[in-house]
Amino acid sequence: MDTAGMKPRGLLQGKFIFKKLPDGNLDKNKVVCTLCNAELVYCRSSSSLKYHLNAKHPLANAEDAGPSTDVARGKTRRQTTMFECNRGKPVSTALSAKLTSLLAQWIATSCRPISVVEDDGLKLVLQAATGDPSYKLPARRTIMRRINDQHAEEKATKVEKMVEARSVALTGDHWTSVNNDNYLGVTVHLIDASWELHSFALGVMKTEERHFAEACARQFLDVANQWGITDKISTIGTDSAPNMVAAGRILPFEHLPCVAHVVQRAIVMSFREGGFDGALAKCRKVVGHFKHSPANSDELNVQQSSLGQVKESLVQDVPTRWNSTLEMIKRVRRNRDALHTTLSLQKHNLALPTNADYEKLAKLEKLLEPCRYITELLGGDKYVSCSVVLPALCHLQHAMNVSDDDPAYIVRFKAAFIKDLNQRREKINLEWLKVATALDPRFKDLKCLPRAEREPVWAKLSALMKGEEPALQPLREENPEPPKKKTALLLMGSDSESDEETPEDSTVERYKVEPSASLDQCPLKWWSEHTAVYGKMAQIARKYLGTPATTVPCEILFSLAGHIVQKRRACLSPENVNKLVCLSDWWKKEK
DSSP states (O other), X not given: OOXXXXXXXXXXXHTEEEEEOTTSOEEEEEEEETTTOOEXXXXXXXXXXXXXXXXXXXXXXXXXXXXXXXXHTTOOOOOOOHXXXXXXXXXXXXXXXXXXXXXXXXXXXXXOOGGGGGOHHHHHHHHHHHTOTTOOXXXXXXXXXXXXXXXXXXXHHHHHXXXXXXXXXXXXXXXXXXXXXXXXXXXXXXXXXXXXXEEEEEEEEEEOSOOOHHHHHHHHHHHHHHHTOXXXXXXXXXXXXXXXXXXXXXXXXXXXXXXXXXXXXXXXXXXHHHTOHHHHHHHXXXXXXXXXXXXXHHHHHHHHHHXXXXXXXXXXXXXXXXXXXXXXXXXXXXXXXXXXXXXXXXXXXXXOOOHHHHHHHHXXXXXXXXXXXXXXXXXXXXXXXXXXXXXXXXXXXXHTOOOTTOOHHHXXXXXXXXXXXXXXXXXXXXXXXXXXXXXXXXXXXXXXXXXXXXXXXXHHHHHXXXXXXXXXXXXXXXXXXXXXXXXXXXXXXXXXXXXXXXXXXXXXXHHHTSOOOOTTSOHHHHHHHHHHHHTHHHHHHHHHHTSOSSSHHHHHHHHHHHXXXXXXXXXXXXXXXXXXXXXXXXXXXXX
């Protein structure tokens, strides 16, 4: 290559050459990049050439950027770190404040202990990130002050949401920490003016008195008064414990027992009638044999690998843990060969499931699968669930219908399940659920109800449209006898009433003849598009559809609290527990 006359610095050390003309001469006004063959205009300056290398070939440019002191001395050049670039520059006040806020948010969201700000490793990480070796982590008191401020700010936004809401629904339950302290967790659920469903924690309050019905009712009212929502509460959801059911009768709100608890209790009560106790007891013994011994578990994993199966641990069922029996059966059946092979190599006194037991377990798995589906469907808090309860229970009824191929023990199980479920169904506030179902455009045909029960539901809705529902009675602590609950207004007309159709009746009839929405359509979206048409009925729908069907939100809240109140953090004050749990719940749901 002819490099004669190349300037400057040999066209940046040979990365460019002059363009060769057809006649063999060189065009001194144009150069060609030897790395990408790009043609550039050359005006006796290296600016455009350097720009091209920086933009298109940064690595090549870095290697040949020119001699340096280190290169001249034979030393290898390396990239300067951010720490070295910023060495000696202290962190600004604004950046320090921002880091403190982010640390407080990280501690609350990720359930980290406050003492993490005293960790030397975290200090080194932030010093390297900021480039300030003198940076000091904020003190624990500073973090707690920032958490208090953040809690106050977030609480103000939640209060604003509830002020705008016409009605809210609560769920509540009790929880015991590792320090043997009792807490009441309460969550709120509402549908705002834009028809978006919101669900968030109101608090985790420490309780020191026994959980009698009157005490539980008073604790719920204390939480409602703290947030100023007593006059907006429509329903309160709890489990089916006797004290909670009694507290629901005392409170001046509608009470909805957790439907998932109802289904789970019906399943547990039906096992004995179906003759599954023996097979399930054998499964529990086998699972416990491997769960309680790491050596046994390792031997099972070896057999799973030799059989080409995925390594998975067994699951022990717990009566109060939904769907745990189903998961135990699935894993025992999937790993049947691996289990029997492993146990044949060990000395044990276990009674292994027989072929007849495995046949029973296979049939039980098919019976429990619809129950799992219903439990998971009703346990969501990001979509409408209250209006799905009656169609879901109707689906279970059909799934438990006896067929000619069912053996005697399956017939007994189905009969016991239907009987127990129907008994519990009568205690889950059917009147509220019927109206909620009618207000869901997906199920407003009310096919989940007998024909004789459909017309009273529309009569109830007409009464609500006319504002004739009796007012809620306040809680009277002086009289220990609970006030009577509201009964459904089945206004079917009387001799003194006019037979003329009222505007409210006309609205209800117009809604009845509307085409039903598809099952995959969101009822809230449907109502947002028909709010102007139905007016007051839309407001009633916002009230009824915002009620959750289960207490799963409280269960999730307690799982979160369990990550915060640990053995090493058992001395957290109740106020700090409440703030940390609420902040973590609020921020996680915002994400």
